Amino acid sequence: MSTRPTLADVAARAGVSASTASLAFSGSPRVAEATRERVLTAAADIGYAGPDPIAASLRRGRSGVIGAFVGERLRYAFRDPVAAQLLDGIAEVLGAHGVGLLLLAGDEGRPAPELISRMPLDAAIFATCGLEDDPAMSALRARGVPVVAVEGPDVDGVVLIDVDDLGGTRELARHLHDLGHRRVAQVVMPLRLDGTRGPVDPARRARLHYRDVRQRMLAVEDVFGAVPTLETASNAVDEGAMAGRALLDAPAGQRPTAIVAQSDVLAAGVLRAAADLGLDVPGDVSVVGFDGADLHWLGSTVLTTVVQPSDEKGRAAADAAMELVAGRTPADVLLPVRLRIGTTTGPPPAP
Numbered sequence: 001m002s003t004r005p006t007l008a009d010v011a012a013r014a015g016v017s018a019s020t021a022s023l024a025f026s027g028s029p030r031v032a033e034a035t036r037e038r039v040l041t042a043a044a045d046i047g048y049a050g051p052d053p054i055a056a057s058l059r060r061g062r063s064g065v066i067g068a069f070v071g072e073r074l075r076y077a078f079r080d081p082v083a084a085q086l087l088d089g090i091a092e093v094l095g096a097h098g099v100g101l102l103l104l105a106g107d108e109g110r111p112a113p114e115l116i117s118r119m120p121l122d123a124a125i126f127a128t129c130g131l132e133d134d135p136a137m138s139a140l141r142a143r144g145v146p147v148v149a150v151e152g153p154d155v156d157g158v159v160l161i162d163v164d165d166l167g168g169t170r171e172l173a174r175h176l177h178d179l180g181h182r183r184v185a186q187v188v189m190p191l192r193l194d195g196t197r198g199p200v201d202p203a204r205r206a207r208l209h210y211r212d213v214r215q216r217m218l219a220v221e222d223v224f225g226a227v228p229t230l231e232t233a234s235n236a237v238d239e240g241a242m243a244g245r246a247l248l249d250a251p252a253g254q255r256p257t258a259i260v261a262q263s264d265v266l267a268a269g270v271l272r273a274a275a276d277l278g279l280d281v282p283g284d285v286s287v288v289g290f291d292g293a294d295l296h297w298l299g300s301t302v303l304t305t306v307v308q309p310s311d312e313k314g315r316a317a318a319d320a321a322m323e324l325v326a327g328r329t330p331a332d333v334l335l336p337v338r339l340r341i342g343t344t345t346g347p348p349p350a351p
Contacts (some may be wrong), residue, residue: 005048014042025050065120066094066321068127069136070105080235080265081293082310083128086150089314090125097322104136121145123321126153127314129210146324148317152211159324160332161317165212165290168306168337169219169260172288175304175339176258177223181286181348185228185256186220187243187266189213189235197233197242216262216290228256232266240269241276248277248285257285257348264289264305268298271344282346292340302342309335 011021016039024031024039031039043050068090070083078084087103094101102121116139124140126149140147141157148159176184188200191213220227230246232239240261248255248270261267267289274281281287281301292307316333323330 005043005046007048009046010039010043010048013046014039064098065100065102065122066318066325067102067104067119067121067124069124070103070128080128080263081295082263082265082291082308085293085310086127086314086317089311089316090127090318091314092311093315093318093322099322116140122325123148125317125321126150127317146321148320148324150313150317154211159320159330161313161320161335162333163308163313163335164337165215166219168308168339169216169290170222171339172290172304172306173220173223173260175341176260176286176288176345179258179286179345179347181258182224183256183348184220184224184258184260185247186217186230187240187247187259187261187270188217188229188231189262189266190233191231197231197239200229200231213262220260235263235265237265237269237272240266241272242269244270244273245277248273248279252284252349253351255285258345259285259287261287261289264291264293264295264303267303267305267344268295271298271301271303281344284349286345286348288345301344302340304342304345305340306337307340308337 007021007025008018011018014021014035016024016035020031020035021039024036025043042048068087070087087101091101099122102119104116104119116136121140123146126134126137126147128150129152134153137147137153137155137158146159147157148161149155150161151163151165152160154160154162173184189210189212191200191210217229228247230243232243240263243266244259247259259267259270261270267287270287271281274285274287279285287303289303289305290308291310292305293310295303313335316335320330320333
């Protein structure tokens with residue numbers, strides 16, 4: 001029975017020591033280029049693919065993998081242009097360091113804690129989630145895996161990469177207030193990952209955990225006080241459309257004159273609902289979002305929104321993770337946002 005070739009076999013064929021052959025594979029500058037070529041040629045001749053990466057990771061005490069936790073099933077994350085930008089920014093930095101990215105999700109948004117406890121991760125990034133009581137967070141910290149949180153959770157010992165959700169949404173709400181709107185409603189992203197949708201009552205608010213959702217809701221209330229609020233089951237266009245129809249399918253004097261959607265994807269759904277109901281935007285209702293996503297399917301419509309640097313946020317999260325792997329403690333990051341006024345806002349309709 002044939003056996004798999006080993007590094008010792010390569011060294012013998014190349015006429016070098018096993019340690020020299022190992023250095024040649026690692027790209028060490030201590031090995032002359034001619035020697036490296038001789039080792040690689042010998043490896044190709046006998047069919048040796050290289051050192052076992054698992055054994056190498058055990059020797060280094062690192063896996064060469066960083067996990068990114070996604071708050072919903074992956075198909076939803078990849079439909080969200082902002083989530084895709086964020087993950088692309090993370091992958092860009094990790095790829096430059098030669099580090100792998102492992103995306104972690106599931107039907108409930110998270111692998112089981114017992115699986116997390118066995119995963120070979122050098123660090124973890126909570127990319128599109130942020131529950132303070134997340135069991136995954138507890139499992140990772142119990143193992144001593146360094147953690148970076150994108151917009152939350154904001155807990156001691158976890159590096160926070162944040163955007164100014166509160167300030168950006170407050171500026172957006174003030175824009176609507178300055179236009180004369182007073183009858184305003186909100187369409188918000190899930191408060192928790194449990195598939196709930198519908199009006200947000202006080203009992204529901206008490207269970208609100210996602211930090212970005214919390215910040216954006218508070219900002220609107222800072223300007224308008226308590227407003228009708230509908231929670232969606234996920235950050236999807238169809239969810240925004242359902243919420244939009246529920247709010248707008250009412251007599252002119254009763255429906256809101258402006259709707260604040262917590263994401264551009266949800267805002268696109270609200271725009272669809274308004275069109276289905278024969279309402280003009282912004283003549284009958286103004287619609288705003290948050291993210292600055294590339295919604296090419298809106299055509300000439302330019303959404304009024306808060307633009308956040310999603311790709312930069314991903315790069316900052318990956319940079320922080322690499323700092324933690326190197327044994328350093330990076331500072332928290334707060335990235336600025338900006339208001340972009342488009343064609344979907346205007347004064348409220350005359351009474």
